[in-house]
Amino acid sequence: MQTPDRPVSSAHPRPRSRPLGVSRTPGDSLAANVAVWAPGLEAVDLIWSEPGQPWQRHTLMHLEGGVHFDLIHVSPDRALTSANSDLDPYTFMALPPGTRYGFIPTSSSMLRQPNHTPETGQIFLDPHGLGIERVARADQLPGHDDRPDAYGTRYVSSVVDERFDWGDDVHPDIPWRDTVVYEAHVKGLTIQHPDIPEHLRGTYAGLGHPVMIDYLKSLGITTVELLPIHAHLDEAHLTENGLTNYWGYNTLSYFAPHAAYATAEARARGTQGVLDEVKAMVKALHAAGLEVVLDVVYNHTAEGGPTEQPYCWRGLGDEHWYRHHNGHYLDMTGCGNTLDFANPNVVRMTLDSLRYWVRQVHIDGFRFDLAPTLARDSQHTFSQRHPFLVAATADPSIGASKLIAEPWDVGMGGWQTGNFPPGWADWNDSYRDTVREFWLTDQRAIASGGTGGSLSRLADALAGSNSRFEASGRTPLSAVNFVTAHDGFTLYDLTAYDQKHNEANREGNRDGTNDNHSWNHGEEGPARTASVRAARARTARNIMATLLLSQGVPMITAGDEFLRTQGGNNNAYCQDSPIGWVDWKKTPADRAMLACTQELLRLRRRFLQDQPEDYMRRVHDVRMEWFSPSGNHMHSYEWQAAGFRTVQMVIGARAGTTTALVLVNGSALDVEVTLPSQDAIEEIVSRGEEAEPEDAPTGFELLFSTDAALRPSYGMRLPTGDSTVAPSMSVTVLRLI
Known part of the structure; x- marks a missing residue:
């Protein structure tokens, strides 16, 4: 039951066309x-x-x-x-x-x-x-x-009763610079968790259970991004094959939560019980300081193509709700239909939905599936100034939330990474591809006697892909960096499979992308030799370290922190099964990866604590200096040289503290490195607004390395200008002291 936003006269009650x-x-x-x-x-x-x-x-x-x-x-x-x-x-x-x-x-x-x-x-x-x-x-x-x-x-x-005892609930309102996103599925995250009561597993209540919250806090993430929880349907071809739309990108209602994710007790109370359980989950996560972001699918509906069952929009006004061209459906989503955001009433429904989830369910943000579809005009062209983008950004409730675009769809001109307006963040697929190429496909080439690619693209990724976002007036805080997501290989599977293995989807292994940028390290699937297992684990650590040490906003896919596998399935959209669920049983290697991820997140927090609050809000305030293994500043030819794959990155803020040196070696050999000299460090510090050269650090302390052999040396101190060894295929972090 909705309450009008706009006060109206009550002297003569009469029917009203608003609110809908x-x-x-x-x-x-x-x-x-x-x-x-x-x-x-x-x-x-x-x-x-x-x-x-x-x-x-x-x-x-x-x-x-x-x-x-x-x-x-x-x-x-x-x-x-x-x-x-x-x-x-x-x-x-x-x-x-x-x-x-x-x-x-x-x-x-x-x-x-x-x-x-x-x-x-x-x-x-x-x-x-x-x-x-x-x-x-x-x-x-x-x-x-x-x-x-x-x-x-x-x-x-x-009809539901919107009343709910929120107590003193508030939005955590975590700044973008401190945000670490954790993408998860409500059911898949908890359905196999042994420490959550069985009747709560796979439910909203399970996600809000103290066991789950304690884990998320101990991991170090700040923001849970949930795959769609809007009520959704299974497509006919899936039900014919005995499968379901597990991910939920097939919306039947933009206001109602999906009932199947509620406990049996809540479902017995009907839609009211389901909604109350969702709110209780949000309240519990907020009490722990965790944000809740919803993955939302406003680009198409569950009504499918023009000949399929009408449930709602098609029956109420097909030609008005859906995008048409010459009397036929225009499918820019690959799902049979496309909502027409050139129609202001479609925009209004979407804005009403978003406001409802923010105001009534206290949701903290949204990730918009196939977001360019929501910003196409009457000529089907993407516009950065589209009324929906303008209205969402300007709205006091919606605009104060985190707005994240999946910046591509399947229509003409559908790839728009970097082109959304200020106030929005984009999933950074360029980052994904660059990091995979550097640590996986380049590694395969090197193992086969090649040289691998250059450092230039990796450096841009580490710097938050600023070159891609500055044209739209944004900074690296608008880049949601990720290497994996729900769609594609898991982190472990990137290191274990050269080919997709989607046979369980019953589509003849034709579904899912073939462009994975993966490398199995010489053995397809589960490793048979210890050396392959060790190499895979090291690559996974390198990828996670790169992700969490880059400028921008990192996103981890649930389970990647302990090497979850889907058995090579890179399109588990229909796998409401152990393939798509998180397996909480951990091997020693899994636990080591979890510890590595937690350590990296602690380092990230520690670094940010030394920086001003507005760090990364303005590009020129971020200080990044690049040095070659010789200890000199990188030359232009070194950036582009094939096979030149070792670099030192000094990071800090102009008005903050230059606190870290990240040493990346993407080559197959150990490389002797001369650390930046005292003069170089003093010159960097002197460019700060508050620091003086005499305040410059005089050495480095080893804090972390993806090379496990260096772990006993943590705490070792080295003077500026000293020599050290960057182990092959590794990322090492030193603190300036």
């Missing part, structure tokens, strides 16, 4: 206002059933700008009972919480069906409905003909 959905009416606390944008229909009937009551039907008598709307009143007897009762007034309202409802179109070409109910045919869902229920499975319907669930199940919208 079901809302309370000023001046009549018991009446419900119902409004739906259905521009393709001449008339719309509301059909509803209050808890324990039969289905009723009412024609929405008012029409304005394609919005059909009306008031639903309670009977005089019910109003009188309410006035003399001490019970919750919500009990007596028209369309109280628990009411199931939907819409039936009526037009000159469609006969009115007096006895139409959700059991006899799909009624159209409310695009602004806050709850969604499944009222019959396909095999429970009259005339069932063995169609899969995706074709025949009936769904209805439902």
Whole structure:
């Protein structure tokens, strides 16, 4: 049940075209206002059933700008009972919480069906409905003909009570510079966790359980980015194959949470119980200082192609909700349809949805799937000044949240990394490819007698890909750096498989990309020799170190911190199975990788503590100096030279402290390195706004290396200008002292 954002006169209660959905009416606390944008229909009937009551039907008598709307009143007897009762007034309202409802179109070409109910045919869902229920499975319907669930199940919208005891909950509001994103699936993260009570595993409550929260805090991440939790459907081809849309990128409602991720106890309470469990999860994570970001899919809906089952938008106004060209669907998503963000009403629904999740569910941010689709104009062209991007950024609630774009779709001109406006961050796929090439495909080339690539692209990645983001007026804080995500190989699988192994998806291993930039280190799949296992673990540490030591915002995929595998499946979208779940059983190698990740995150926090609060907000405030193994500043030819793969990176801030030296050796041989001289360090420090040369550090302390042989030497001190050895295929961190 929605509350109007804009105060209106209550002197004469009347139907209103805003807000959309079901809302309370000023001046009549018991009446419900119902409004739906259905521009393709001449008339719309509301059909509803209050808890324990039969289905009723009412024609929405008012029409304005394609919005059909009306008031639903309670009977005089019910109003009188309410006035003399001490019970919750919500009990007596028209369309109280628990009411199931939907819409039936009526037009000159469609006969009115007096006895139409959700059991006899799909009624159209409310695009602004806050709850969604499944009222019959396909095999429970009259005339069932063995169609899969995706074709025949009936769904209805439902009214929920938005009230919830948030206590003193506040948004953690973690600055971008301190943010470490952890991408996870609500079910997959906890379904196999042995220390979470069994009845909570795989649920919202499981994610909010103290065991899970303690783990996330001990790891050192700040922000949990959840794969879609909007209510979603399984595609027909998956149900025919006995599979499901595990990832959830097939939205049926942009306001209702997915019920299957709730506990049995919550589901027994209906949509209200599901929503309350989501809110309790958010509240628990916030209490621990953790943010919650949702992966959202506003680019297409679960209605699929033009011949598939209409559930909502297609039935209410197909040509208005979806993007068309010459009378046919224009598919820029690869999913059969594309919502038309050139239509202001599509933009409005999306903004209303985002505001709802921020204001009512206290969500901290959003990752927008196939985000260019949301910024295409009437000519289908991406625009950085698209009304949706402008409105979302300017909105007090949405704009204060973290806004993260997946900056590509499958339409013309769909790759837009670096082109979103200020206020947005982009998934940095250029970073992903560069780091994979340096540590994996280049390594394969070197192992085969080649030289590998140059350092220039890796250096740009370490510097936060500034060259890609500065044109849009942004800094490395707009780069969400990642090497893996839900889509593709896990970190371990990058080191263990040259080829994808998606046979379990039952698509003949045709699905999933072949462009993986992976290297199996000489053996495909589980390693048979200790040397291959050690080499893979070292490469994984190098990749994780590169990710967590780069400028920008790092994102870790759940389980990568302890070498989770999917058995070479690089498209586990349909694997609601151990393939797609996080396995919490750890080998000694897994535990070593976890310790390595935790150590790197501690180093990252320690470094940032020495920098000013606005570190990385302005490019010129970030100090990065590059030295060759000789101890001299890098020359231009060295950046481009094939086979020249060792560099020293001194990092700090102009108004902060120059605190770290990162030594990268991507070659197959140990390299003798001369550390930067005292003169070089003093020259760097003297360019700071507050420091003087005499304050310059005079040496280095070894803090970390991906070469396990150096671990006993942690704490070793070296003077400036001294010589040391950079082990082959390693990343080493020293602190300036």
